[in-house]
Amino acid sequence: MLKTLVWQPSSVDPNASTPTGPGNVPVVQELADVTEISDILASGNSCVWLDLVGATPEELALIQEEFSLHPLAIEDAARQAQRPKLEEYDDTYFMVVFAIEMNQGLVRVGNVFEVAEAEPPPRKFGWLEGTPFHLHEVDLFIGSHFLIxxxxxxxxxxxxxxxxxxxxxxxxESGTGTITYRVLDAIVDEFFPVLDGIVEEVEELEQRLFTQVQKGAKNNDLRALFRIKRDLLQLRRVLGPERDAVLALSRQDIPLFDRRVTFYFQDVYDHIARLTDSLDVYQDMLTNALESYLSLVSNNLNEVMKTLTSVTVMFMVPTLIAGIYGMNFKLMPELEMELGYPFALTLMIGSAVALFIYFRRREWI
Structure with a gap:
């Protein structure tokens, strides 16, 4: 499915069929016949934005013919699964970015996301299993008078x-530079709410982990921690190359755009840089939280083992005494003693109490 917007100066030929607008405000209309695009671009005073959803090979071949696109760029758009990049083909640039969309097919169960019972239609691309969002590839063909x-x-x-x-x-007068900026800016800004939600979840997860050290963290919390780390890694793998691609647009050396427009791409670059810096910070936070939690768990385990060892030693000496006097030898002097039994009991209890006091003073119990 494709749809096309054409905007042109209001001072067009009065004999043309296109409507006119007041002053210098561009006239915008949707174009029904895509085959007219090449004629419109040939006039040199109009700009075209074509949005293509679920492109078929026939549609890609059509836009290649109408816009004179390079075959390699068309091949990349057909294959999808590209990394963010910016490539130059003669007088056209091919750019790949990723848009983010909240995953409506997941519901939150406890502290993790699980698949909902009534799932929406599956997305063809961009599916990240077990995550609260989708990543979708968006391919941009950028020319001086067109954007696809x-x-x-x-x-x-x-x-x-x-x-x-x-x-x-x-x-x-700005050509397609302004609309390209608006598209990229809108795509990048969609990442901020998702990242804010991840940040809130990270803070809640940290608090739960450190409050559950004594009784042990729930499996759901640990699963959520590793899922968030995976989510941050996926976002970092997308936004890192995307930042480099936008940086190339902001260097003011692309002849397609007016120099005044390239300053706006610097704003998009600043937004992506802020996102990538935040992702790095939160990845470090999660790593530190996991390491701190494991250290606390290990320390808690050492305390438990120390207590159990102390109790074992306390009962070891009485057990030794009972074992000695339980041997079946006839010539044992203590067996003939009138107070032998109370003596053995007193010795066992006294040794246990003495060891308890010793370990208590060393704070092992």
């Missing part, structure tokens, strides 16, 4: 930018 966004499933973040641009387009 291609993704496997409908994305609310793209739809929001589409509706906003249709009602409030940017200046035609």
């Amino acid at each position: 966004t291609s993704h496997s499933v409908p994305l609310p973040v793209i739809d929001k930018v589409w509706k906003r641009w249709a009602s409030q387009p940017g200046p035609i």
